[in-house]
Structures are given as C-alpha cells and as structure tokens.
Amino acid sequence: ITNLFSAIPYIGQTLVEWMWGGFSVDNPTLTRFFAIHFLLPFFIAGLTLVHLTLLHETGSNNPLGIPADC
Numbered sequence: 001i002t003n004l005f006s007a008i009p010y011i012g013q014t015l016v017e018w019m020w021g022g023f024s025v026d027n028p029t030l031t032r033f034f035a036i037h038f039l040l041p042f043f044i045a046g047l048t049l050v051h052l053t054l055l056h057e058t059g060s061n062n063p064l065g066i067p068a069d070c
Contacts, residue, residue: 005019006012021028 003016006016008015017023019029019032020026021032
C-alpha cells in the first residue's frame with residue numbers, strides 16, 4: 001500500500017522512505033503506523049463533533065429548492 005505513494009511525481013520516493021522510517025520497513029514504520037491507527041479514530045470523532053456542532057448552529061440547507069411548507 002505504501003508503494004502507491006511512490007507513483008507521485010518528484011516527491012513519491014522521498015514520501016515512501018519517510019513513511020517507512022528509512023529505506024526498508026522496520027521498527028520505526030510499525031511505531032508510526034500504530035500511532036496513526038491509534039490517533040485516527042479520535043481525529044475523526046473530533047471532526048464529526050465539529051461538523052455536528054456547526055450543523056446544529058447553522059441548520060441544514062435545502063439543495064433541491066423544495067419549499068419547506070409543502
């Protein structure tokens with residue numbers, strides 16, 4: 001999966017080596033991916049709370065343009 005990033009022009013190989021923590025998959029890679037997988041649900045939950053708060057404050061819009069009193 002991480003090799004997919006190597007297809008990005010100019011920075012792909014550097015990005016892959018940074019994610020791996022070196023030239024090959026080793027202990028820094030496992031630590032980095034564990035941290036990402038641990039923190040990602042909290043980040044998503046925080047974004048969800050922000051989204052729900054903003055939606056509650058501003059209300060939902062009407063993208064279809066249907067009058068609400070129909």
